[in-house]
Amino acid sequence: MPKPATDLSYLICDIALYDSENAYEKLFKSLFPALYRFCYYLLKSRELAEEVANDVMITLWKNRKKLPEVQNIKVYAFVIARNLCLNFLNKHSKRELIFLEDIDVQIVLDSLNPEQILINDELKKKLEQATEALPNKCKLVFKLIKEDGLSYKETAAILNISTKTVDAHLVTAVKKLTAVLKVEFNLM
Amino acid sequence: MKRSRIIELLARKMAGEATPYELEELNMLIDSYPDSVYYEEVLKQIWLNNEQDEADLPDVDRIYQCHRLRFYDELTTPVPEESVPFFRQYKNLSIAVLALCLIFFAGLFYIHSNEQDNFNTQLIAGKGVRKKVKLPDGTLVWLNSDSKLAYHSDINNKKVRIVHLTGEAFFDVAHHESQPFIVRTNKIAIKVLGTAFNVKAYPVDQKSVATLLRGSIELSVNERPQQKIILNPSEKFVLQDGQQGVMKMDSQDITLMIEHIMPIHIGGNEYIEEVSWKNNTLVFHNESFVDLKPRLERWFNIKIHLGSSRAKSYRFTGVFKNENIKEALTAMQLIKPFTFNLSAHDVTIY
Numbered sequence: 390m391p392k393p394a395t396d397l398s399y400l401i402c403d404i405a406l407y408d409s410e411n412a413y414e415k416l417f418k419s420l421f422p423a424l425y426r427f428c429y430y431l432l433k434s435r436e437l438a439e440e441v442a443n444d445v446m447i448t449l450w451k452n453r454k455k456l457p458e459v460q461n462i463k464v465y466a467f468v469i470a471r472n473l474c475l476n477f478l479n480k481h482s483k484r485e486l487i488f489l490e491d492i493d494v495q496i497v498l499d500s501l502n503p504e505q506i507l508i509n510d511e512l513k514k515k516l517e518q519a520t521e522a523l524p525n526k527c528k529l530v531f532k533l534i535k536e537d538g539l540s541y542k543e544t545a546a547i548l549n550i551s552t553k554t555v556d557a558h559l560v561t562a563v564k565k566l567t568a569v570l571k572v573e574f575n576l577m
Numbered sequence: 578m579k580r581s582r583i584i585e586l587l588a589r590k591m592a593g594e595a596t597p598y599e600l601e602e603l604n605m606l607i608d609s610y611p612d613s614v615y616y617e618e619v620l621k622q623i624w625l626n627n628e629q630d631e632a633d634l635p636d637v638d639r640i641y642q643c644h645r646l647r648f649y650d651e652l653t654t655p656v657p658e659e660s661v662p663f664f665r666q667y668k669n670l671s672i673a674v675l676a677l678c679l680i681f682f683a684g685l686f687y688i689h690s691n692e693q694d695n696f697n698t699q700l701i702a703g704k705g706v707r708k709k710v711k712l713p714d715g716t717l718v719w720l721n722s723d724s725k726l727a728y729h730s731d732i733n734n735k736k737v738r739i740v741h742l743t744g745e746a747f748f749d750v751a752h753h754e755s756q757p758f759i760v761r762t763n764k765i766a767i768k769v770l771g772t773a774f775n776v777k778a779y780p781v782d783q784k785s786v787a788t789l790l791r792g793s794i795e796l797s798v799n800e801r802p803q804q805k806i807i808l809n810p811s812e813k814f815v816l817q818d819g820q821q822g823v824m825k826m827d828s829q830d831i832t833l834m835i836e837h838i839m840p841i842h843i844g845g846n847e848y849i850e851e852v853s854w855k856n857n858t859l860v861f862h863n864e865s866f867v868d869l870k871p872r873l874e875r876w877f878n879i880k881i882h883l884g885s886s887r888a889k890s891y892r893f894t895g896v897f898k899n900e901n902i903k904e905a906l907t908a909m910q911l912i913k914p915f916t917f918n919l920s921a922h923d924v925t926i927y
Contacts, residue, residue: 443640
């Protein structure tokens, strides 16, 4: 789904200077889906994910006067989301401390059109199984880049790792996928 | 080895992070291993599916409504308006007198219907302050520094929505088919149905300027109400007084001009000078210090004294966004040689 290119910096200017709720509504609608999805990966609950994504947005509003100083609003929002999720998980876990790599992330290669010849249900299942075994951070990287179209740099900032690591994770994920294809199509 | 490299490059390409060299290398590799085209095809299909959560994800409009209700207190910021209740002065009088007054006013309203402007609400943006407000009819107004907008709080129920402006404002008028929106200034009146335009009418300026971004507006000069001027998008109307401060004008003394607005390019960005202020950006293009003086004074809330006649004729092009007056003047010094002396609210230019 190609999103309309909303100029976030323009919205942020309106929010910070004029307390524009109108601009906030637009910002909300453009950030919320990705935030919700990200929180859902981490928390595995729709209700909790919605709750946290809501909290992230209102935090942006409360700090609106400082927003123009933020370099990348998307990264900023994701980092707040990451921290809120980890806080929540830590508060409700019996274990000592939970880190990002402890969180199990599921990769779902969903909703491929039936008329797509190359990928059938069986292949899809195989691809999913193959990626399932990947390390959690690797899956998170794959999801953020593929689904939210984030850059290496943004993903690195959100997950608090280097861009080199992001690259390595992504390459690993794609290799896993192509390994399945190799068998399926008798390639190379 | 090659295969592994192909996949590595494919991954980067999908992520949009491959360099031109890597893309080149990938193409060459795919040429020599034609089978690998399949990888790319299938990966592309996996990659393109961003819609998967569409069905999962609850409707954002609904979520926003819930969000709004939940954080109502945080989200509702006090509207910066100074409301002057019409009847406050009668507070201590008896109800009978109040009733009489009401009847009197009702009669007055009735007789004058929509002719007389009755304003009970005034919005003020002080010097150096810019404000954005929403009128009860949904119209958005950006008020520039040192400007006032007066209207009736019951604007929604009027046959004609009338506001009075002193200074400069940008209007994004909510479209109401049967209720024209009229902006009056001391010199011109502008009638619209629903559109976005800028009006600049500072009492101290010799020029009144209306700039239209979209839609169309009908404009008339107060001194010649019978003559209507229609503006098309991207046009601006300029009314120039013959003599500064002379309000009573002969027809010969005023000049009417319609100009085309052109975006100007400064430092690789495109600006529309007339409306950039509403995005908190001061843009000026080949303007003399004398013309720039009132704009800078309002923008930074200072008083400027032009000490040297040489400096008066200097011309400047530039963009200010977050600079304070000192930074701004220092930047201008790079263009033309002058010195300045800055005290609390005064600047003297030599």
